[in-house]
Amino acid sequence: MWHRKVRTVALCAAFVSLLTTLVATGAHAEYGDVVINNYSDTAGMRPVVFPHWFHRVRFRCKVCHADIGFQFKAGGNDITMLKIIDGEFCGACHNGDIAWPVENCALCHSAPPGTPTQVHESTLQKLVSPDSSEPVSTKKPAEPAAATTSEK
Amino acid sequence: MSMKMRALRIMLMIMLATLYGLSGVGDLARAEAEDSTPQIQRAAKVNTFNRLLKPPSERNLPPAEDGIHDPTSEGTYLLQSPREAFDSLPKSNSGNRVDWVKALEEKYIEPRFDRFDPEKKPMVFDLNIVREVKGSMPDVVYPHKQHTEWLDCSNCHPAIFIPQKGANQISMASILMGEMCGVCHGKVAFPVSECRKCHSQNKTAEAKN
Structure with missing residues (x-):
């Protein structure tokens, strides 16, 4: 009886230490995954994860970056839900016609709350620095200009 | 208990x-x-x-x-x-570990060029630009062909690259900082670790002297 209790406590400790290890290993998401957190956190929604890989299988870069007008900069596009439902930005396809419609909130708003705007695994984010040992979810944006608008 | x-x-x-x-x-x-x-x-x-x-x-x-x-x-x-x-796409050694250019060339994927019209084809522009580099690295060959398969001219010209010979100063430092080629390469197109994909033309013997 008594040493069962001890073993349970030991197991609990091991569990907690494991959780810490897991968090410390950081993110292993795809190259080019973009997190957009311009307004999400303040609106009480999860930030958006945009998977470039999924979209480039189906569309060439030109469709979003020339026809629809997305700037080549994470956080550099002033995307709001109003614009989306009016057919701008994501709403140009996510309208129930070309792709699934906007009422599937959780399919885009899927990052842990507080995740900063970033291009996952971008050159600057991957540089080996003291900063990069922190988990991505709590890290300040590694891209110095991530929050500013696109430069011309 | x-x-x-x-x-x-x-x-x-x-x-x-x-x-x-x-x-x-x-x-x-x-x-x-x-x-x-x-x-x-x-x-x-x-x-x-x-x-x-x-x-x-x-x-x-x-x-x-x-x-x-x-x-x-x-x-x-x-x-x-x-x-x-x-799983079914050609592999590479970096980024998503997918060779996207090959995947497109060999039709493993058929991404649309127009969001409404699945039949619309890109206007592919086959022109290589050779940029002689100052250091010991091989010269850079920039192929318009592969880029115009994915992109529209307006994506790069004139905002990122002025379409005129000698008008663009490009350095690896600026690319690493996410400018010039680094607007895409190092974020979503193959990363800068793939030196030889761009620095692909060995310098001639005369050029070395």
């Missing part, structure tokens, strides 16, 4: 096992689990092989395990796993 404890223990064991599976720390970590002496755990952690690199077991993870999607959100579990999508 004993039933409750047993249930608790089994639950913990399952959580433990799942977590090890998720963390993908590999054999070393699994060895740590068997030997719970804290000293061994510390030593193993600091001396893991290539501690700053991502081992193959941690590549192309499903969204719930990738650290950037919230595993507590139900939407996360509806998203496609990259492994499932990449």
